[in-house]
Amino acid sequence: MKDAKNETITDSEWEVMRAIWTMGKTTSRELIDAMNQLQGWSDSTTKTLLHRLINKGAVVQSGTSRPFVFKPIVGEKESMAAAATDLFDHMCAMRAGSTIAGVIKTRELSQADIAELQAILTEKAKTAPEQVQCNCLPGHHMCEEVEEHGQ
Amino acid sequence: MKDAKNETITDSEWEVMRAIWTMGKTTSRELIDAMNQLQGWSDSTTKTLLHRLINKGAVVQSGTSRPFVFKPIVGEKESMAAAATDLFDHMCAMRAGSTIAGVIKTRELSQADIAELQAILTEKAKTAPEQVQCNCLPGHHMCEEVEEHGQ
DNA sequence: CCTTTAAATTTACATCTGTCACCTTTCAAC
DNA sequence: GTTGAAAGGTGACAGATGTAAATTTAAAGG
Numbered sequence: 001m002k003d004a005k006n007e008t009i010t011d012s013e014w015e016v017m018r019a020i021w022t023m024g025k026t027t028s029r030e031l032i033d034a035m036n037q038l039q040g041w042s043d044s045t046t047k048t049l050l051h052r053l054i055n056k057g058a059v060v061q062s063g064t065s066r067p068f069v070f071k072p073i074v075g076e077k078e079s080m081a082a083a084a085t086d087l088f089d090h091m092c093a094m095r096a097g098s099t100i101a102g103v104i105k106t107r108e109l110s111q112a113d114i115a116e117l118q119a120i121l122t123e124k125a126k127t128a129p130e131q132v133q134c135n136c137l138p139g140h141h142m143c144e145e146v147e148e149h150g151q
Numbered sequence: 152m153k154d155a156k157n158e159t160i161t162d163s164e165w166e167v168m169r170a171i172w173t174m175g176k177t178t179s180r181e182l183i184d185a186m187n188q189l190q191g192w193s194d195s196t197t198k199t200l201l202h203r204l205i206n207k208g209a210v211v212q213s214g215t216s217r218p219f220v221f222k223p224i225v226g227e228k229e230s231m232a233a234a235a236t237d238l239f240d241h242m243c244a245m246r247a248g249s250t251i252a253g254v255i256k257t258r259e260l261s262q263a264d265i266a267e268l269q270a271i272l273t274e275k276a277k278t279a280p281e282q283v284q285c286n287c288l289p290g291h292h293m294c295e296e297v298e299e300h301g302q
Numbered sequence: 303c304c305t306t307t308a309a310a311t312t313t314a315c316a317t318c319t320g321t322c323a324c325c326t327t328t329c330a331a332c
Numbered sequence: 333g334t335t336g337a338a339a340g341g342t343g344a345c346a347g348a349t350g351t352a353a354a355t356t357t358a359a360a361g362g
């Protein structure tokens with residue numbers, strides 16, 4: 001999973017980021033307690049992850065005396081976008097549409113979200129192709145059975 | 152990244168699956184050559200990955216004599232859906248909408264895909280809430296600044 | 303039935319991840 | 333100042349991953 005800077009953020013680091021993003025800024029104590037609540041992690045685990053995130057440039061430590069304050073450097077929205085891009089880049093382009101459909105079906109979306117998506121789609125429809133090519137194998141530009149593939 | 156059976160499929164295994172899915176069925180030789188083309192991997196690398204996938208139950212080996220034939224057991228569509236679900240489950244629910252928006256903007260979608268998405272959205276709009284709650288921290292049910300978060 | 307050679311299987315190994323225990327430095331209250 | 337509890341930092345370690353070399357097995361030709 002990538003963050004806004006295309007650094008790799010691991011799953012557990014991602015959990016820490018979520019908390020930091022939501023808190024906006026935090027002390028290690030607050031964060032440790034939150035992670036203990038959310039994941040049952042020991043103090044050390046959170047500390048380690050926090051440090052790894054600092055090294056990766058995803059979080060900064062600020063303040064001159066203890067306890068220090070930690071803040072996210074990479075943005076949540078951007079990181080989420082990067083992670084999503086990363087995922088779809090590893091999937092067959094031809095099936096992106098139905099995958100997105102599945103996501104939309106299962107997520108809760110607000111009226112505003114839906115309106116935004118509709119607007120984007122309407123715009124996109126103007127230039128959308130009839131077919132999207134499979135980009136899995138060179139030469140082989142078409143996956144077998146698009147609908148009921150698989151078995 | 153999860154596959155259709157919720158087994159973890161690693162990134163490089165995922166690349167192998169893409170090839171297998173697209174080929175439908177394959178011999179190790181074909182697969183090895185494809186992976187060599189696509190990723191520059193040595194024979195061994197592909198073999199190892201193929202075996203790990205067999206152990207994970209994502210691929211079956213069939214045939215009674217060499218060369219054997221390998222086929223995907225888990226479906227591509229289902230696995231993609233599982234991977235997407237997995238990703239969104241680790242993100243703030245509140246921002247799923249804009250993340251999806253970003254994905255739609257950057258992917259190529261066919262007219263049919265767009266039509267399907269529109270239909271789903273129209274349906275969903277009937278019962279969509281005004282707001283989606285942040286699910287990152289307990290108690291703390293709202294992320295700061297939804298629009299221009301992050302700095 | 304031997305040998306060659308492709309296919310299959312094992313072993314290897316450095317790095318990355320998840321998880322943590324333990325050591326070190328400070329602040330803050332005697 | 334001394335000291336004890338927080339806060340901060342380091343080292344550790346098992347298991348997962350990426351990548352591949354080495355070894356075994358079996359099919360096919362002579």
